[in-house]
Amino acid sequence: MDLEILVENVLNAVTAGITIGCIYGLMCIGLGLIFGIMRIVNFAQGELLMLGMFVSFYLVSEGRILSALGPYWGPFIGAMCAAPAIFAGGALLHRFLISRVSGLRTVGSLDEGHFGQLIVTLGISLILQNGGQILFGSTPVAVRTPLSSEAFLIGPLYHGATVFLNKAKLVAFFVAVLAAVALYVTLEYTRLGKALRAAADNPTAATYMGIDVDRAYRIAFGLGSGITAVAGGLMATYISFTPFVGFDYVIIMYSGVVLGGMGSIFGAFWGGVTVGFVQQFSALILPPQLQNAAIFVVFLMIVLLRPQGLFGRSAERA
């Protein structure tokens, strides 16, 4: 390959890796939060991402509430509006379904209730995915913004290589980083954050300290759902999607969370960034159909070789 093209491709993969990676990072935080605090592997996380996309889509497309905001602001505000909607949805899911197979109810039971949790979230995933097909149809849609076809050009740099920065991805990247920072501050410095972390550490002890663990879990599940939904709303500005889109991203989320060390909420963010990089770089050498397969392979390698994650110091002993 020409050196010039190689340099250009690598530089573009790096920038795309950073922007897309941070959006993936936000998406992974949602799953990581739910796992880190509740020890539940949420199978339906991909569908929450999908719901975030559709909430944003329905808010901002022609003739809807947010369409007045115009194609520049609308899609990103729509993405942020997905958070409260899916937060509420997640909290309801927890209230009526998840709480019955998790939390204090299952502490000390035969496998800590993992079996039940995986099955119930699998059921939720099936219902949302196929119910989504009934509600939204299976034709791919997209949130339209002119930004997705515009780019900042940086360069010419070394050997005349030019870096293209897609504007939609760039804005989405900033929103994602802001949301992640806001969540970090909330968890580290507020009373709510402390309650959540206490409930994560030792639910029984937290109960004795007067923390309503069930409510803490409900909030955690809602937050995790909402965060992933924002990421979905942001991604909706640059990809087209169907109700089955969650499927393509759920493994990315698992990979990110496992990479970051299961249980570490912000490790999940860096895990997501790493997966973004792997994906963009695999695009340099692999045909498009195999890029997803590459992520699966990376996922398996991580799980098998370093189950405590790249960034985690220790995880539950296997």
Next chain:
Amino acid sequence: MRQGVGSHLRRNLIVLAVVSVAYLLLTLFVSNSYYQLILTLVPVWALFGVSWNILSGYGGQLSFGHASFFGIGAYTVTLALVYWNLSPWLGIPLGMVLGGLAAILIGLPTFRLRGHYFALSMLAYPLAILYVMQYLGFQEVSMPMHRESPLAYMEFAEPRVYTLIAVLLLVGGVVVSLFIESSRFGLALLAIRQNELAAEAAGIDARSEKMRSLIVSGMMGAVAGGFYARVLLVVTPESVFGMLVSAQAVVVTLFGGVASVWGPVIGAAILVPLAETLQAELGTYLPGIQGVVYGVAIIAVMLLSPDGLYWTIRDRWLRRDASQGVSDVQSDVAAAAVDGKPPAPIRPVAHASGPLLQVEGLSRAFGGLRAVSEVSFSIAEGEILGIIGPNGAGKTTLFNVLNGVLSADEGSARLDGQPMLGRKTHEVCRMGVGRTFQVVRSFPRLPVLDNVIVGAYGAGASDHEAITRAVRALRQVGLQDRAEVAAGQLTNKQLRLMELARALAGSPRLLLLDETLAGLGREECDDVLGVLARLREQGMTICIIEHTMHAMMRLADRFVVLDHGRVLATGLPRLVVEDASVIEAYLGKKWLARREA
């Protein structure tokens, strides 16, 4: 075959024959070709559920990626026909072989993981294969027809023949599954599901048992997939490797009843027609209705009867059937008791001089914490050694290192001259080291007798010998009356004794008992001490961890005192308890000062 399950197996085979014949008669009355297809698909999905159940139901290794095997079977049959003109009659067995190979390739790395990690990793395999199939251009492969010799290529004008073959395949799967249920392999899987560490400590090689279950399961799943491809004549990566395929196995099994061979059959018989009919009637308006039905079904089952329909119905309406099973076991116990020799003394062959267990310079650290530090001691044949020490002294860690749950950093441990360290838990057990746990690790859903039989199997006993040994062990601890009760219903003392019996059933030369008296009242303590004293009379060598000083004074021949991972004192109980450093470790400096004052 395990005893006590012979009549159970016979009854199930009769039910299987009756149900299959009735089902085939039913097909005679169905002439609508769509319903005929559904009748063919029910046994196919039931077979796939049965295959999932072997790994995830009995063995408890939750797999969300069973589509790997289904898809491998389907693509093998299709591609072999397309490229090599190989008849499905041979393609399905070939798929079965490849399914088994895939199971080995998948199992080797993946069984290093447990729980969540295992379930998630299994999910990744079929999805990765799906993308590879798309890349290779096998988007949609149809089977060519062979009108000149239809029979040789499994082509039938009469759709009922497909149903017949499907039923026969399912019958084969159910028979395999029934035999597993009633074999020591099945019992090992159930034990692993309920408590893997206890199963290993009882001598079960968990990893290889799990591997065997995955291979059987993978082969069966590939057969289901291969025949499915033959029936539908077209395969796409999504339709055989997709998430919905894996979900289908999980759904029909959980709905019908997990860890019972009838579960997947019942689940498929209800859900497949329901979902297919809805899809046919409403599919145009509600395109994803099938998935929604499956989702609702598994959530409802999980919340309302987590073990599935079969168990709920059995528990609620078929109590009599259950008590029938119990009397089988009782008669077996009686039979074994009749030919049982008098409780043979455990006293083994006389050995050359030297201690039975010799531990030297054993160390184990967790990060900077030296939980066990240069510990040396020995136990003579027939001796009871008490290991005492305050909380956190490293007593349980010492046991964990000795029986291979943890690895040692330094030092050696020899059982009768044979090195113990560096072996896996089940290997240590097979050397003749029995172990009980601080928190009882039972198999709560298995009857007491089966709990104890696990111990005998672990030590490599034959079927007949195992039950004899188990009954003998139950006698030794005085639990013979509770043989048929589920372990989950026992009192704490009975659980402790049952765990002891499980260790004894392996005919150990050395027993490691971890706080066997913990949480017992004074009288209960005396009962258990009585059992231990009788064991000593029979010549058993015991190493026991205990807090209760007065009990230990009565029982132990010698003490080893541990504090902060080090040996503080060794010797006769009387002398040790007078030792100033021991008192200090236990009661603190102040106490010592007051005593000396």
